[in-house]
Amino acid sequence: MLMYPIFITDDPDASVEIKTLPGQRRWGVNKLEEFLGPLVKKGLKSVILFGVPLNCVKDEFGTPADDPQGPVILAIKKLRELFSELYVAADVCLCEYTSHGHCGHLHPDGTINTEPSVKRIAEVAVNYARAGAHCVAPSDMMDGRVKAIKRGLLDAGLGNKCTLMSYSAKFASSLYGPFRDAAGSAPSFGNRKCYQLPPTAKGLARRAIKRDTEEGADIIMVKPALPYLDIIADAAQLAPDHPLACYQVSGEYAMVCAGAAAGVYDLQTMAFESVESMVRAGATLILTYFTPQFLDWLDA
Numbered sequence: 186m187l188m189y190p191i192f193i194t195d196d197p198d199a200s201v202e203i204k205t206l207p208g209q210r211r212w213g214v215n216k217l218e219e220f221l222g223p224l225v226k227k228g229l230k231s232v233i234l235f236g237v238p239l240n241c242v243k244d245e246f247g248t249p250a251d252d253p254q255g256p257v258i259l260a261i262k263k264l265r266e267l268f269s270e271l272y273v274a275a276d277v278c279l280c281e282y283t284s285h286g287h288c289g290h291l292h293p294d295g296t297i298n299t300e301p302s303v304k305r306i307a308e309v310a311v312n313y314a315r316a317g318a319h320c321v322a323p324s325d326m327m328d329g330r331v332k333a334i335k336r337g338l339l340d341a342g343l344g345n346k347c348t349l350m351s352y353s354a355k356f357a358s359s360l361y362g363p364f365r366d367a368a369g370s371a372p373s374f375g376n377r378k379c380y381q382l383p384p385t386a387k388g389l390a391r392r393a394i395k396r397d398t399e400e401g402a403d404i405i406m407v408k409p410a411l412p413y414l415d416i417i418a419d420a421a422q423l424a425p426d427h428p429l430a431c432y433q434v435s436g437e438y439a440m441v442c443a444g445a446a447a448g449v450y451d452l453q454t455m456a457f458e459s460v461e462s463m464v465r466a467g468a469t470l471i472l473t474y475f476t477p478q479f480l481d482w483l484d485a
């Protein structure tokens with residue numbers, strides 16, 4: 186039930202430490218074999234890829250997102266070729282590729298322009314699926330994107346080849362800090378409160394979960410995880426026949442590590458307690474940066 190989030194950058198030989206995410210690195214495509222080979226041997230079953238383009242020319246449309254020579258498409262192809270048993274998911278968003286760092290297209294006044302955003306997100310998702318992704322996971326939060334992606338996959342003949350995992354209930358959280366640092370995707374102005382949910386928005390989260398199941402999502406996700414266990418439990422009840430994912434995000438991971446380093450608790454015990462709580466709430470799939478450690482700990 187563990188999916189490992191990994192950062193793929195466009196220097197093919199990169200292996201660069203990410204300061205705010207202890208133990209995690211930005212990887213180049215040429216390094217994926219030595220990085221993931223040992224983990225696959227230990228039982229790693231799935232990864233989710235995040236592109237970290239450092240050398241591309243970003244524009245307001247996020248054009249580099251599905252560049253055939255871009256890091257995500259190259260990594261999908263490489264991983265499918267290297268590891269026949271590994272499940273390869275790809276995060277779909279534009280913020281890593283837009284000049285303004287927002288997750289969609291903007292109106293001249295800086296607000297989100299939903300229609301072209303959704304169209305572009307669906308295009309990117311289909312291109313990741315064409316490259317061989319088993320699963321596409323839109324994290325942009327634009328209204329209507331699940332339906333558009335599902336339609337796109339069906340039209341491309343990939344409806345039964347590629348799973349759609351929706352970040353259905355994604356809250357505007359302080360816990361994404363290390364990720365934005367790792368992915369270079371902080372917005373250049375404003376924030377994401379227009380398209381991510383406020384922490385108190387239980388009703389909106391429930392409606393988003395229902396809407397995504399109706400629009401054709403195959404997996405529902407709640408994010409962040411530990412502070413939102415009630416939402417995970419709600420999702421388990423609202424979508425009982427869907428796999429339910431939750432994302433132990435970068436800031437949650439960093440918090441667990443920092444607390445352990447400060448002597449507040451034992452790292453392994455706390456890491457287990459955190460994900461066991463998610464399982465108790467109803468999660469059946471957990472995206473976590475602790476995945477490599479869990480493979481060791483579960484084996485020991």
Ligand SMILES: NCc1[nH]cc(CCC(=O)O)c1CC(=O)O
Pocket residue numbers: 276278280288324325360361362363364365370377433434435436
């Ligand atoms: N679309 C961007 C995206 N996709 C996944 C994360 C966060 C993941 C993490 O913190 O580990 C974010 C950050 C954000 O919304 O700002």
Ligand SMILES: [Zn+2]
Pocket residue numbers: 278279280281287288324325
């Ligand atoms: Zn984004």
Ligand SMILES: [Zn+2]
Pocket residue numbers: 296297379380
């Ligand atoms: Zn808005």
